[in-house]
Amino acid sequence: MTRRSLKLLHTSDLHLGSDIYPDEALLGFEQVLRLAVDRSVDAVIVAGDLFDNRGVTPQLIGEAFRRFGALRRPVVVLPGNHDTALTNGSFDRRSLPEGVHLLLKPGGEMVDLEHLGEPLGLSVWGEPVYDHSPAFRPMGALQPRCSENWYIGMAHGLVTDSDPYDEYSSKITPAELAAADCDYVALGHVHVFRDVTSGEGAPAFYSGAPSGGRSPTAVIVSMDPEAGVTVEAVQLKR
Numbered sequence: 001m002t003r004r005s006l007k008l009l010h011t012s013d014l015h016l017g018s019d020i021y022p023d024e025a026l027l028g029f030e031q032v033l034r035l036a037v038d039r040s041v042d043a044v045i046v047a048g049d050l051f052d053n054r055g056v057t058p059q060l061i062g063e064a065f066r067r068f069g070a071l072r073r074p075v076v077v078l079p080g081n082h083d084t085a086l087t088n089g090s091f092d093r094r095s096l097p098e099g100v101h102l103l104l105k106p107g108g109e110m111v112d113l114e115h116l117g118e119p120l121g122l123s124v125w126g127e128p129v130y131d132h133s134p135a136f137r138p139m140g141a142l143q144p145r146c147s148e149n150w151y152i153g154m155a156h157g158l159v160t161d162s163d164p165y166d167e168y169s170s171k172i173t174p175a176e177l178a179a180a181d182c183d184y185v186a187l188g189h190v191h192v193f194r195d196v197t198s199g200e201g202a203p204a205f206y207s208g209a210p211s212g213g214r215s216p217t218a219v220i221v222s223m224d225p226e227a228g229v230t231v232e233a234v235q236l237k238r
């Protein structure tokens with residue numbers, strides 16, 4: 001088996017259309033787009049909360065996806081609990097530019113990415129947040145690896161090992177992360193860069209948000225057949 005080296009940009013929690021920091025959110029988005037180009041990444045993965053609330057305008061949604069399409073490389077967007085403008089049934093996936101994938105299927109779905117008609121050798125799975133409640137387990141339905149591709153699991157939720165009253169919504173446990181048969185787990189929901197790798201499991205990271213906090217970040221993931229998976233947190237400007 002020969003896998004090729006791939007470089008990815010992992011981001012989350014952009015909160016475009018935020019009613020608290022709309023300008024900063026846009027600035028964060030611009031920095032993410034620039035980083036994708038500057039680092040010549042092969043794909044961009046957005047682990048939830050691209051948009052802030054159900055009131056974001058169709059214009060903003062269209063423009064954000066248009067900008068992703070203009071990157072001319074695959075982009076995968078997983079809806080988080082804030083992306084109700086994408087999950088409320090009003091969004092038409094057919095309006096997405098070529099190469100931009102929005103994971104909308106309840107129960108989760110897998111995409112095999114392509115670039116210029118050629119397989120990239122990368123599969124990405126994620127289950128969108130339709131029910132942000134303790135009943136929803138974002139990693140609970142992770143599909144087993146089904147090819148020799150690099151395999152990334154995406155999830156938007158809270159990694160915790162301490163929830164005695166089962167009260168946390170969209171919970172992800174360290175045991176689920178340890179058992180995930182992936183090469184990398186791209187997480188969103190916590191707005192701070194964090195390594196949550198569990199035991200011998202795949203590297204699992206929160207990318208941190210590119211805006212809205214004191215330490216905006218995005219993550220560059222390098223996947224190399226020899227060196228394995230390495231993760232770099234890139235500090236963005238406020």
Ligand SMILES: [Mn+2]
Binds near residue numbers: 081
């Ligand atoms: Mn969230």
